Amino acid sequence: MHEDDAGFRALMDKVTRDRGFRCSSYKDKCLRRRFAVRMRAKGTASHTEYARMLDADPREYDRLVRSLTINVTKFFRNWDTFSAVAQKVIPALWERGERELRVWSAGCSSGEEAYSVGILIHKHAVEKNLLPLLESVSIVGTDIDRECLDDAERALYRDSALVETPADLRERYFPKAGGLFTMLPEVKRLVTFERRDLLGSPPPFENVHLLVCRNVVIYFEREAQDALFAEFHRVLAPGGFLVLGKVETLLGAARGLFSPVNARERIFRKI
Numbered sequence: 001m002h003e004d005d006a007g008f009r010a011l012m013d014k015v016t017r018d019r020g021f022r023c024s025s026y027k028d029k030c031l032r033r034r035f036a037v038r039m040r041a042k043g044t045a046s047h048t049e050y051a052r053m054l055d056a057d058p059r060e061y062d063r064l065v066r067s068l069t070i071n072v073t074k075f076f077r078n079w080d081t082f083s084a085v086a087q088k089v090i091p092a093l094w095e096r097g098e099r100e101l102r103v104w105s106a107g108c109s110s111g112e113e114a115y116s117v118g119i120l121i122h123k124h125a126v127e128k129n130l131l132p133l134l135e136s137v138s139i140v141g142t143d144i145d146r147e148c149l150d151d152a153e154r155a156l157y158r159d160s161a162l163v164e165t166p167a168d169l170r171e172r173y174f175p176k177a178g179g180l181f182t183m184l185p186e187v188k189r190l191v192t193f194e195r196r197d198l199l200g201s202p203p204p205f206e207n208v209h210l211l212v213c214r215n216v217v218i219y220f221e222r223e224a225q226d227a228l229f230a231e232f233h234r235v236l237a238p239g240g241f242l243v244l245g246k247v248e249t250l251l252g253a254a255r256g257l258f259s260p261v262n263a264r265e266r267i268f269r270k271i
Contacts, residue, residue, distance in 0.1 A: 111152025
């Protein structure tokens with residue numbers, strides 16, 4: 001094995017052992033790129049040298065793990081997808097007549113995705129005079145990055161987080177707070193956040209009615225993707241919905257687990 005490859009594998013093993021971040025489930029290309037960013041930032045010439053530096057600098061370890069979790073998000077990112085969810089999914093969820101409506105935003109980063117779904121649910125409840133039923137709604141956002149979850153719970157966002165938010169929703173749901181945008185309390189109370197590893201922790205609850213996991217699965221190796229889709233199918237309630245990112249799709253056995261609701265927007269339903 002080439003020395004660089006050996007150092008890369010050793011660094012992967014170290015991060016997995018020390019921080020519980022399952023590097024082997026992620027694509028090598030993605031890991032190499034993100035290791036390289038932090039190595040350049042710290043001026044280290046090899047994976048081995050960088051691994052030694054991590055032992056001496058716990059704060060850099062935190063920066064590395066945060067970099068590996070790929071926290072890129074906005075409210076209503078890819079609006080066409082959320083528009084399709086509003087038109088096809090949200091009404092169907094209310095029609096189920098369930099005692100509790102469970103939504104899981106997996107890999108939620110700093111909360112924008114989870115709150116976006118909460119806004120759509122609240123908006124539908126207002127328009128259809130269903131506000132009392134909001135008491136039955138539980139939206140849980142999960143992520144491996146504790147700092148991101150702290151940001152999600154604070155719910156204070158810069159203007160850049162709202163660049164894809166339609167003007168009417170921006171005006172209605174995002175009051176200003178000290179120069180930043182916050183979340184309307186009626187929506188904020190629908191959403192909670194938990195630290196969970198998507199590949200190693202149990203789901204926040206069973207019988208999920210809507211599972212949103214966008215732009216996360218693409219970074220995993222095929223074996224991890226297959227396991228994740230099988231777990232998504234297991235935890236979804238009969239007829240539950242799965243929403244993926246625009247560049248993600250179902251492969252192999254997963255194709256037999258879900259039927260497309262809107263293939264273009266990557267919205268599927270459990271078979």
